[in-house]
Amino acid sequence: MDINVLSILKKNQLSVTDGRKIILELFLKSPGALAHSDIEKETGASFDRVTVYRTLQTFVEKGIIHHIPTTDNSILYALCKQDCEAGHHHDNHVHFVCNECNKTICLDDVTVPDVKLPKGFKPDHSEMVVSGVCHDCR
Amino acid sequence: MDINVLSILKKNQLSVTDGRKIILELFLKSPGALAHSDIEKETGASFDRVTVYRTLQTFVEKGIIHHIPTTDNSILYALCKQDCEAGHHHDNHVHFVCNECNKTICLDDVTVPDVKLPKGFKPDHSEMVVSGVCHDCR
DNA sequence: GTAACTGCAAAATATTTGCATCCTT
DNA sequence: AAGGATGCAAATATTTTGCAGTTAC
Secondary structure (H helix, E strand, O other), rough: OHHHHHHHHHHHHOOOOHHHHHHHHHHHHHHHHEEEEHHHHHHOOOHHHHHHHHHHHHHHOOOOOOEEEEEOOOEEEOHHHHHHOOOEEEOOEEEEOOOOOOOOOEEEEEEOOOOOOOOOEEEEEEEEEEEEOOOOOO | OHHHHHHHHHHHHOOOOHHHHHHHHHHHHHOOOHHHHHHHHHOOOOOOHHHHHHHHHHHHHEEEOEEEEOOOOOOEEOOOOOOOOOOOOOOEEEEEEEEEOOOOOEEEEOOOOOEEEEEEOEEEEEEEEEEOOOOOOO
């Protein structure tokens, strides 16, 4: 098991349970974003659906994972890389959705550009999603 | 009633029904995006929830409205301005979500900037959502 | 030992589907 | 008149909540 799993949980003052270990490891292994259903599928229903809901919620609250905006009504989560702390997400990178394999990938090295807003609008946070064909599918 | 309602429906070869007229008019009047629940609320449940689902789906298929990406799990729809046609959305503008009034507004004049993607990624379409405080809430 | 986490059951919501009826063209 | 749209009922799917039992520390 990835040693990071333990340190991440410890750092966030979460007790180390099987469910959390397995789900967190899944995120660490996954190149892209995961939906609730992906997690149920990957873990082979080894625990209750409710536990998955609660674990994801806990991880989001602690800033371990974050929601990813999507254009197709689905709810995706991905690891917060870098220095995310509870309440302060710095996941200011572009997300890429592949139209072929349908995966969502965090482009950690591509930061969201600033845009000039109309008068009176005060920006706080930006999200950007690019769709197209990914590295593996061409 | 806004004369556009009829022309938009006609242009998309949709029969003109009360539900479609009222829902489309709601979008035309609204400065921002609407969720399914907003529509039910605004129309005072004058028609079946199922009809709202089907109408929204039809509008999306025809390219009259489009999904807006959100970070908070909600599903929002907004009018496609400009030259949207079925299957070819040109709604390449930035969306703004206000943290105060919670409204989502289409910034039709702010276009989504291009970003440089890692090698191997071929972009097709971009979405951008900026959150902050809107014109009315400061 | 205690607080926190999980599983189960069940409630509350949300979404989809089939079909008979009604409306638009 | 014919095809499409709606309403209703019901089937599915999704998410939330309460509580008792279990586990981590």
